[in-house]
Amino acid sequence: xxxxxxxxxxxxxxxxxxxxxxxxxxxxxxxxxxxxxxxxxxxxxxxxxxxxxxxxxxxxxxxxxxxxxxxxxxxxxxxxxxxxxx
Amino acid sequence: xxxxxxxxxxxxxxxxxxxxxxxxxxxxxxxxxxxxxxxxxxxxxxxxxxxxxxxxxxxxxxxxxxxxxxxxxxxxxxxxxxxxxxxxxxxxxxxxxxxxxxxxxxxxxxxxxxxxxxxxxxxxxxxxxxxxxxxxxxxxxxxxxxxxxxxxxxxxxxxxxxxxxxxxxxxxxxxxxxxxxxxxxxxxxxxxxxxxxxxxxxxxxxxxxxxxxxxxxxxxxxxxxxxxxxxxxxxxxxxxxxxxxxxxxxxxxxxxxxxxxxxxxxxxxxxxxxxxxxxxxxxxxxxxxxxxxxxxxxxxxxxxxxxxxxxxxxxxxxxxxxxxxxxxxxxxxxxxxxxxxxxxxxxxxxxxxxxxxxxxxxxxxxxxxxxxxxxxxxxxxxxxxxxxxxxxxxxxxxxxxxxxxxxxxxxxxxxxxxxxxxxxxxxxxxxxxxxxxxxxxxxxxxxxxxxxxxxxxxxxxxxxxxxxxxxxxxxxxxxxxxxxxxxxxxxxxxxxxxxxxxxxxxxxxxxxxxxxxxxxxxxxxxxxxxxxxxxxxxxxxxxxxxxxxxxxxxxxxxxxxxxxxxxxxxxxxxxxxxxxxxxxxxxxxxxxxxxxxxxxxxxxxxxxxxx
Numbered sequence: 001x002x003x004x005x006x007x008x009x010x011x012x013x014x015x016x017x018x019x020x021x022x023x024x025x026x027x028x029x030x031x032x033x034x035x036x037x038x039x040x041x042x043x044x045x046x047x048x049x050x051x052x053x054x055x056x057x058x059x060x061x062x063x064x065x066x067x068x069x070x071x072x073x074x075x076x077x078x079x080x081x082x083x084x085x086x
Numbered sequence: 087x088x089x090x091x092x093x094x095x096x097x098x099x100x101x102x103x104x105x106x107x108x109x110x111x112x113x114x115x116x117x118x119x120x121x122x123x124x125x126x127x128x129x130x131x132x133x134x135x136x137x138x139x140x141x142x143x144x145x146x147x148x149x150x151x152x153x154x155x156x157x158x159x160x161x162x163x164x165x166x167x168x169x170x171x172x173x174x175x176x177x178x179x180x181x182x183x184x185x186x187x188x189x190x191x192x193x194x195x196x197x198x199x200x201x202x203x204x205x206x207x208x209x210x211x212x213x214x215x216x217x218x219x220x221x222x223x224x225x226x227x228x229x230x231x232x233x234x235x236x237x238x239x240x241x242x243x244x245x246x247x248x249x250x251x252x253x254x255x256x257x258x259x260x261x262x263x264x265x266x267x268x269x270x271x272x273x274x275x276x277x278x279x280x281x282x283x284x285x286x287x288x289x290x291x292x293x294x295x296x297x298x299x300x301x302x303x304x305x306x307x308x309x310x311x312x313x314x315x316x317x318x319x320x321x322x323x324x325x326x327x328x329x330x331x332x333x334x335x336x337x338x339x340x341x342x343x344x345x346x347x348x349x350x351x352x353x354x355x356x357x358x359x360x361x362x363x364x365x366x367x368x369x370x371x372x373x374x375x376x377x378x379x380x381x382x383x384x385x386x387x388x389x390x391x392x393x394x395x396x397x398x399x400x401x402x403x404x405x406x407x408x409x410x411x412x413x414x415x416x417x418x419x420x421x422x423x424x425x426x427x428x429x430x431x432x433x434x435x436x437x438x439x440x441x442x443x444x445x446x447x448x449x450x451x452x453x454x455x456x457x458x459x460x461x462x463x464x465x466x467x468x469x470x471x472x473x474x475x476x477x478x479x480x481x482x483x484x485x486x487x488x489x490x491x492x493x494x495x496x497x498x499x500x501x502x503x504x505x506x507x508x509x510x511x512x513x514x515x516x517x518x519x520x521x522x523x524x525x526x527x528x529x530x531x532x533x534x535x536x537x538x539x540x541x542x543x544x545x546x547x548x549x550x551x552x553x554x555x556x557x558x559x560x561x562x563x564x565x566x567x568x569x570x571x572x573x574x575x576x577x578x579x580x581x582x583x584x585x586x587x588x589x590x591x592x593x594x595x596x597x598x599x600x601x602x603x604x605x606x607x608x609x610x611x612x613x614x615x616x617x618x619x620x621x622x623x624x625x626x627x628x629x630x631x632x633x634x635x636x637x638x639x640x641x642x643x644x645x646x647x648x649x650x651x652x653x654x655x656x657x658x659x660x661x662x663x664x665x666x667x668x669x670x671x672x673x674x675x676x677x678x679x680x681x682x683x684x685x686x687x688x689x690x691x692x693x694x695x696x697x
Contacts, residue, residue: 013685020217027217031210031393032386038199038376049339053374056202057434058335061209065427068216068420075221076413079687 012082019078023071030060100167107172110145111311117141118315122512131511135274138515139522142312143289146305146526153297153304158555159696161298161562162229162538164408168303173414174421176306177405179313181208181426183259184266184525185588187313190430192499194437198371202434203385207392207592209423209430214397216419220406222607224415225684227691228407230535231400231599232543237693238606238684239614240677242548247621249539251598252400254625256532257573259399259591263529264290264570264577267522273473274518280578286526287574294530295563298538302530303408309523310425316520317429317500321436324507328443328451334435341442345373348445352454352489358481359491363474366493373441384645388589391652395592398599400539401531412687440503445489451506453478454489461487466505470498533573537566589649590632597628597655601663609667610681616667624659628652 034041038052046054099106121134159165168176186208193201228234231252236245267286272279293305325334330341349372357368376382396402405422409415443451453461458480461467470476477493480486494502501521504513541562546553553561602620605612631654634640635647646653672678683692 009682009686013682016685023213023217027210027213031206031213031389035203035206035376035385035389036382037378038382038385039378042374042376045339047336047339049342050374052376053342054339056199056206056374058431060206061427061431064209064213065420065423067213068423071213071216072416072420075416079413083688 008082012078015078016075019071019074023067026067027064030055030063034060100169103169103172107307107311110308111315114142114312114315118512118516121515122510125510125512131514132276134512134515135518138519139271139274142519142523143292143526146289146308146523147292149305149308150293150295150297150301153301155297155300156555156559157696158558160300161559162407162542163404164298164300164303166408166410168408168410168418170409170414170418171421172307173303173405173409173418174425175310176303177402177418177422178425178429179306179310179523179527180401180405180531181422181528182313182429182524183528183588184263184270184521186429186433187317187524188266188270188500188521189497190500191433191436191440191503192496194434195441195499196367196369196371196496199374199376200371200381200384200388203388204392204589205430205434206385207389208396209426210389211393211396212419212423212426214393215402215406216416218604218608219397219403220419221412221416221687222684223403223603224406224409224412225687225691227693229404229542229697230539231403231603232539233547233693234606235602235617236543236547238677238680239602239612239617241614244602244614244617244621245543245547247618247625248599248602249543251594251621251625252539253536255399255591255594255598256401256536257569258587258594259401260529260532260536260569260573261577262587262591263525263532264574266525267529268574268577270518270522270525274515274522283574283578286522286529287570289522290526290529290533291567291570293526294534295566298559298562299404299408299534302534303405306527306530309527312523313520313527314425314428316516316523317432320504320507320509320513320517321432321439323509323513324503325439327509328439328449328507330439334439335431338435338438341438342373345438345442345445346375349373352445355490357490357493358488359479361493362477362479363493366475366477366495368490368493369441370490373438380645384650387646387650387653391596391650391656392589392592394596394600394656395652398595398603399592400595400599401528401535403603404535404538405531436503437499440499440506443506444492451508453487454492456487458485458487466502469505470494470502476502529573533566533570536569537562540565540569590651593628593632593650593652593655594625596652597659598625600624600656601659605663607681607684610678611667611672612663613667613670613673613677615670616663616665619666620659620663623662624655627658628655631655 034055041052042050044051125134155161223234226234226237232245232248235248264283264286268279268283271285272282294302321334325331331337354370356370406415409418443449444453446452447455462478475495475498478487479491481491501517545561546558598621602617628651632648632651635642680692
C-alpha cells in the first residue's frame with residue numbers, strides 16, 4: 001500500500017471515529033439522560049403531552065431514526081472524500 | 087408469475103420486487119375485504135380466524151418453496167443481493183416478535199413508566215448496531231456472527247465460545263416465539279396448545295428449510311407487510327369509530343392526562359380479592375409516573391441491557407450480511423429502525439386509548455363504574471372470561487364494577503382491543519394473522535441463526551473443514567429440524583412467560599458477545615486470549631447472577647433483578663477482555679492489517695464470496 005493511501009486511510013478513520021462519538025453522545029442523552037429526568041420534564045408540555053412522557057413514547061424513538069439517517073449522510077460524505085465511495 | 091421469477095433468482099426477481107410485493111399487498115387487502123364480506127353474509131368468527139391463518143401461512147410456505155436453493159452463499163446470506171429497503175422490512179419482521187406484537191401494548195397498559203424501558207431499549211439499540219457493528223461486519227463478509235469472531239481473533243476456541251453463547255441466547259428467545267405461535271394457532275384453530283406448537287413449527291420450517299436465508303428473507307418481507315397492516319388498521323379504525331382523531335398518534339396526550347385524573351378518582355388499589363383464575367391482574371401501576379431515583383435507575387439499566395443486547399443478537403446482525411455493499415448495510419439499518427418505529431410508536435397510543443375506553447365513564451365503551459350485571463353480560467367479556475383470560479368479580483357486593491375488580495391478562499390487550507371498541511370480527515382475524523406473522527418471522531430468524539452457527543462454524547469450520555457443499559447444506563437442514571423440534575418441545579412444557587424469556591435472551595447476548603464484537607473492530611490491541619476471557623467471564627458472571635437472583639439465593643444488588651442481569655455481565659466481560667488482552671501479546675501484524683481493512687468501506691470483503 002502506498003504511503004499517501006495509508007495516510008488517507010488514517011484520516012478517514014479519525015473522522016469516522018469522531019462522527020461515531022458525536023452520534024453516540026446524542027444517543028446517550030436521549031436513551032439514558034432524558035428518561036432519567038422524565039419526571040422533571042413532565043413540568044413542560046408538548047402537543048398536549050407531558051414532555052417526559054412524549055419523549056419516551058415518541059420523541060426519543062423518532063430521534064433515534066433521525067440519528068441513523070444523519071450518521072449515514074455524514075459517513076457517506078467522509079467515505080466519498082477519501083475515495084471510499086461505492 | 088411469481089414462480090418463474092423467483093426460480094431464476096437473478097436480476098429479474100430483484101428488479102421486480104416492488105411490483106411483486108405491491109401485488110402481494112393488494113392481494114392481501116382483497117383477501118381482507120373478502121373476509122369482511124363473508125362476515126356480513128353470516129360467516130362465523132371461527133371460520134374467519136381459520137381462513138386468515140391458513141391463507142397467510144400458505145403464502146409464506148409458497149415463498150419458502152420458491153426460494154429453495156443449493157448454493158452455500160444463497161443459503162447463508164441470501165446471495166448478498168437483498169436491497170436495503172427490503173432488508174429493512176425483513177429485519178423489522180425478524181425483530182418484532184410475538185412479544186412485541188401481542189404483549190408490548192399490554193405491557194405498557196399494565197407496566198407504565200418502568201415498562202417503557204423496553205420501548206426505548208428495543209429502538210435505541212439500532213443506533214448502536216449502525217454506529218458500531220453492522221457496516222464493519224458486512225465488510226468482513228462473514229456468514230455468521232461466530233464467523234466474525236473466528237476470523238478476527240483466529241483459532242477454533244474463540245469461535246467455539248461464540249457459538250455456545252449464540253445458541254444459549256437464541257434458544258432462550260426461540261422457545262418464547264414458538265410458544266406464541268402455539269398460543270395463536272390453538273386459539274384460532276380450536277386445537278390444544280400442545281398441538282398448536284407443532285403446527286406453528288411446521289409453518290416456520292416450511293419457510294426456512296429449503297431456502298435458508300434466502301427463503302427467510304423473502305417470507306419475512308411478506309410477514310412484515312401483514313404484521314404492520316394488522317397492527318395499524320385496528321388502532322386507526324378504533325380511533326375513527328371512537329372519535330380520537332383520524333390518526334391517533336399525535337393527539338392522545340390529553341387522553342393520557344385524563345387517565346391520570348381517573349386513576350386518582352378511582353384509586354389504584356390492589357386487587358379487591360382473589361382472582362378466579364391465574365395469570366390475570368388488576369391495574370395497579372399509574373399510566374405514567376416516573377419517580378426519579380430508584381425507578382429511573384431501573385429504567386436506564388433495563389434500557390442499556392436491551393440496547394446492548396440488540397447489538398449482540400446474532401439473528402439481527404446476520405441480516406446485514408445479506409446486503410450488496412457496506413453502504414447499503416448502513417442504509418438498511420436506517421430502514422429497519424423506521425419500520426420498527428411504525429409499530430413501536432403505535433403501541434403506546436393503543437395502550438392509552440384502550441385504557442381510556444375502559445375507564446372513562448363518559449365513553450359508551452366504559453366498564454369501570456358501570457353496573458356489574460351489564461358488564462358481566464357483555465359478549466366480549468364473556469368470550470374472554472370463558473377462556474380464562476379475563477375476570478370480573480363483584481368482591482364488595484355493591485353491584486358496581488370497581489377498577490380493582492376488573493382482572494385481565496396483560497397479553498390480551500392487543501387481541502381484545504377490536505372487541506372492546508366494537509369492531510367487526512374480521513379485524514380480530516387480521517390481528518391473529520399479524521401476531522402469527524410476527525412470531526413466525528422471529529422464530530425463523532432465530533432458528534436459522536442457531537442452525538447456521540452450528541453447521542457452518544461448528545461442523546464445517548471446526549469438525550470437518552473438507553466437507554463439500556451438499557453435505558454442509560444437508561447438515562444445516564437437519565440441524566434446523568432438530569433444533570426446531572427441541573424448541574417446540576420445550577415450548578410445549580410452558581416453563582417461562584414470554585416476556586421474561588425475551589429479556590433473558592438479550593442479557594445473555596450482551597453479557598457474552600457485546601464487547602468481543604465491538605472491541606474486535608474498535609480496539610486493534612484486542613487479541614484472542616482477551617476475547618475468550620471476555621466471552622467466558624461475562625457470560626458466566628451474568629448467568630451466575632441470574633441463577634442467584636432468580637432462585638432467591640441472593641438479594642439483588644442495587645435493584646438489578648433477573649430481567650437486567652446484563653448490567654452485571656457486561657462490565658465483567660469488558661474488564662476481563664481488556665486486562666487479559668493487555669497482559670498477553672498484541673495481535674500479529676497480519677491481524678492488525680485486517681482490522682484496518684475492516685474499517686475501510688472500499689475493496690473486497692475479507693472473506694471470500696463463498697467460504
